[in-house]
Amino acid sequence: MSEEPTAGPSGDRAFIDRSIRIAIVAATSLGVLYALLFVLKGALTPLAISLGIAYFLDPVVRRLERFGVRRKLGVLALMLVAVGVLCVVLFVLLPALVGQIAELARNLPAYLDAALRWVLPRLDSFGVDVPTSWTAAFHQVRESIGVERIGGWTQKLLGTVSGTLGAIVGIFVIPVITYYMLSEFGAVKDGFVSLIPLRYRDAVVSRWRKVDQLLAGFVRGQLTVCVILGVLYAVGFAILGVPLAMLIGLVSGMVAFIPYVGSALALTLATALCVFEHGVGLRLAGVAGWYFVVQNLEGFVLTPRIVGSSVGLHPMTVIVALLIGGNLLGFLGLLVAVPVAAVAQVFVREIVGFYRASELYTGGRGQSA
16 A cells, blocks of 8 residues: 655645745845945936836826827827926926025024923923023033034035935936836836746736736825825915915925825924914914814825725835835835835735645645635
């Protein structure tokens, strides 16, 4: 009588060996990829921005193609519209924004003194020794940290300025790269697909569709929501007479893709500036009321209709991804953090499903319910 092979220990061992080999290959590949990205992050940042813009606008170009518009002509039309919007921002909104920033610079000493007068009595009641003016506070901080550390910070600041100048140069090539990416987006995607071995192509394409669904739902939808929120905050706070309303809307809209941060920043800045300028009264109540209205619009109208309820990226996943990406690769890491999180989430689900179907998990009794 022939003896049937036992699948228990041998199957577990085979699963573990295969998992170790895959983990080693994956870790090595990720290490090499991270090293390349770290070395080339300055040059890759404009490329990542262009790729993101192309990915965001590709559905619009495809819709124009369905109406009979040639792809390159549709891309050119979109670029002209983008240039028109940029001109409006530069010649209409930018001067107003610069004026508000100048107003903030003029009023900042008075705002700081008002804050100091409010804070000092409360700190004195706890026996905390605090400086009596911002000049004294600066001298106290300078003496406590030392001149050498200030010099080190100055060198870092100069390095940051140098990197910023390089980024400004890179901004001018972004429209050119975006145009070519949009023009050849479908061909490039088909080219990548054609390089995948035939036996793996269907599996890779199906997983990419899952990643694309996550990204389309989150990135495209969330960017649209960010723009709408920024406009709502700016218009509402301006009507209520809050100083720097346009600046508050711009800043809060830019960071609204980080869960809870954009709304908290809008409320904090609007409340503080309203109190400094007008004191506690009806305007402050109006700020709180408008914030409540915008939050309900975001939660019950904008996000469900634009982003959708099946995105699958948890807010904590987004926050952790942004923290890790920014720490590892700086601004480039912030750009690629959410797409990488979407890819990782798809493959983690696949790995968990593979593990639950393995004999190591089921013990040879079939897949657990």
